[in-house]
Amino acid sequence: DILAPLLLIEEAGLAGCQVHATPPALGGGLIRTGGGTVGGPAPAALEICAAHRIPVAESPLSMELTTPTGAALLANLAVVADRFPAMTPIRTGYGAGTRPNGAGANILRVVECEMSGLVEERIVLLETNLDDISGEVVAHALGRLLEEGAIDVFVTPAIGKKNRPVQVISVITDRERYARLLNVLMEETGTLGVRVREEPRLVADRRRETVEVAVGGRTFPVRVKTSEACGRVIAVKPEYEDMRQIARELGITLREVAREVERGLPSPGRGGEQE
Structure with a gap:
């Protein structure tokens, strides 16, 4: 069997x-x-x-x-x-x-x-409208949601009931985490209701790896995310936190670090290997 x-x-x-x-x-x-x-x-x-x-x-x-x-x-x-x-x-x-x-x-x-060269995955989208909450509470709620494993969190200004300005908090997550994140959203904001939708999305095939790059005469490990679609590399993005740490350690600007790191990475548009 x-x-x-x-x-x-x-x-x-x-x-x-x-x-x-x-x-x-x-x-x-x-x-x-x-x-x-x-x-x-x-x-x-x-x-x-x-x-x-x-x-x-x-x-x-x-x-x-x-x-x-x-x-x-x-x-x-x-x-x-x-x-x-x-x-x-x-x-x-x-x-x-x-x-x-x-x-x-x-x-x-x-x-x-x-x-196709794009990968379809299922996401859960949580949304709620807030019209009586301070910016400090919203900022804290966004931080908590990301700490609890949200894929992404963003705020959109809108006009709600009685023509009042509102903030729409949107949380992108998956089936495994959405119930916990829904509780966090309600606890932190005091909202009385959250809209829940499961949706498909198409994304580029992504792989993550750590590469050694030379900056300022020294070698540092940097995490890199490479995105491919239809067998071609369309984006190569070094991890921001790694570059920020290098900038602090060497006492140089983040832009200088980014230029040095990007010189050692493959350029988008180059054909990728078939998996």
């Missing part, structure tokens, strides 16, 4: 490729376990999905549809989401089960695809 799927992936030449899957239907009815018969879904499969925050789907079928082994394979091999990223189908394959379900074909479909 475990080795066969891995062998199929390897023999198809897909080892190392991203695997995307729709939320699995766990099933219902009565399921036989080592401890006796229990109501579905299978406790072990449900526990694995809960431990790995795998979204699940409903099904009217009164039978086990996702086994613990199947849930474990999804947890370790696949990105499970409601929507697939943009892709072009190349090959399709089907596997048929022998157990009748009384509702339709018992099959599993696999599609090999080519993906």
Whole structure:
């Protein structure tokens, strides 16, 4: 049950490729376990999905549809989401089960695809309007949200009810952190409500590495983020905090450090290696 799927992936030449899957239907009815018969879904499969925050789907079928082994394979091999990223189908394959379900074909479909140079990921956007709060409280709230793991936080001026000026705080996060960040946002600002939206976004493929750069006759480690799209490097950005530390240590300006660091980095537009 475990080795066969891995062998199929390897023999198809897909080892190392991203695997995307729709939320699995766990099933219902009565399921036989080592401890006796229990109501579905299978406790072990449900526990694995809960431990790995795998979204699940409903099904009217009164039978086990996702086994613990199947849930474990999804947890370790696949990105499970409601929507697939943009892709072009190349090959399709089907596997048929022998157990009748009384509702339709018992099959599993696999599609090999080519993906664009951009990567689709799911984000959660938290937003709230504030019209009776000081700038000091807003600044502190933004700092707390970033400390708690927000991907990004920003403030937008707007006009609210009764034509009063308001500040819209927007927090970009993921499924794992949004509940905690929502609590932080409400505690720090006193807002009575927060809008929550899950959205897809397309981003360049990014990699981070630490490189050694020479500045002022000395060598320093600097973290660098390289972004690629369609096989080409489109941005190379050194970490600001590392450059600031170098500037303080050498007693020179940040602009001088940035010029020296950027001389030793690859220029955007140069072709990147295919992964």
